[in-house]
Amino acid sequence: KAGVTQTPRYLIKTRGQQVTLSCSPISGHRSVSWYQQTPGQGLQFLFEYFSETQRNKGNFPGRFSGRQFSNSRSEMNVSTLELGDSALYLCASSSREALVGEQFFGPGTRLTVL
Amino acid sequence: TQLLEQSPQFLSIQEGENLTVYCNSSSVFSSLQWYRQEPGEGPVLLVTVVTGGEVKKLKRLTFQFGDARKDSSLHITAAQPGDTGLYLCAGPPSAAGNKLTFGGGTRVLVKP
Numbered sequence: 262k263a264g265v266t267q268t269p270r271y272l273i274k275t276r277g278q279q280v281t282l283s284c285s286p287i288s289g290h291r292s293v294s295w296y297q298q299t300p301g302q303g304l305q306f307l308f309e310y311f312s313e314t315q316r317n318k319g320n321f322p323g324r325f326s327g328r329q330f331s332n333s334r335s336e337m338n339v340s341t342l343e344l345g346d347s348a349l350y351l352c353a354s355s356s357r358e359a360l361v362g363e364q365f366f367g368p369g370t371r372l373t374v375l
Numbered sequence: 376t377q378l379l380e381q382s383p384q385f386l387s388i389q390e391g392e393n394l395t396v397y398c399n400s401s402s403v404f405s406s407l408q409w410y411r412q413e414p415g416e417g418p419v420l421l422v423t424v425v426t427g428g429e430v431k432k433l434k435r436l437t438f439q440f441g442d443a444r445k446d447s448s449l450h451i452t453a454a455q456p457g458d459t460g461l462y463l464c465a466g467p468p469s470a471a472g473n474k475l476t477f478g479g480g481t482r483v484l485v486k487p
Contacts, residue, residue, distance in 0.1 A: 306476070
């Protein structure tokens with residue numbers, strides 16, 4: 262089975278711009294979660310989608326949003342980028358039948374905001 | 376908010392030595408997971424522990440879940456350079472869903 266894929270792998274944007282990141286989960290997985298990883302804050306949960314519905318949400322401002330499509334692929338969007346949004350954005354997928362919380366991560370998208 | 380604290384933050388050891396990483400919380404977790412992350416990659420799941428007092432072994436890695444399900448440890452025997460990486464513990468809140476709370480991580484460097 263192919264793993265979780267994320268595109269693009271690297272992105273450079275400037276303050277005020279917006280960005281869209283994409284994630285394709287493992288085939289058959291219906292849950293997709295997004296995390297932000299920074300050296301200072303570590304890995305922080307952004308949101309989770311299951312069957313096109315947001316099921317959980319972390320403590321991030323409304324500039325961070327996401328959606329999931331009927332094929333379980335997911336996108337996250339960050340509007341009005343700030344310098345502090347520079348981070349590795351990780352997507353993880355999970356199957357409903359898996360052990361609770363067991364997730365498989367993609368390689369991430371490295372976002373740099375200048 | 377349930378927090379997971381990992382210690383130490385950084386470990387540098389020689390090949391062949393043993394090491395232990397700790398993951399502690401003041402809250403009860405329904406399960407705990409351990410991940411290893413290498414530079415430029417996403418975390419890779421090593422193990423999930425579910426039952427209080429559970430011990431799981433994965434080759435040279437031994438994982439333990441505390442009796443009260445508030446803490447966990449990872450012990451590596453005879454560490455090898457390939458064990459180098461960032462080790463993360465994570466757990467879901469007691470509520471349903473796949474939201475994981477991660478510890479701050481322990482960066483392990485095994486020198487040849």
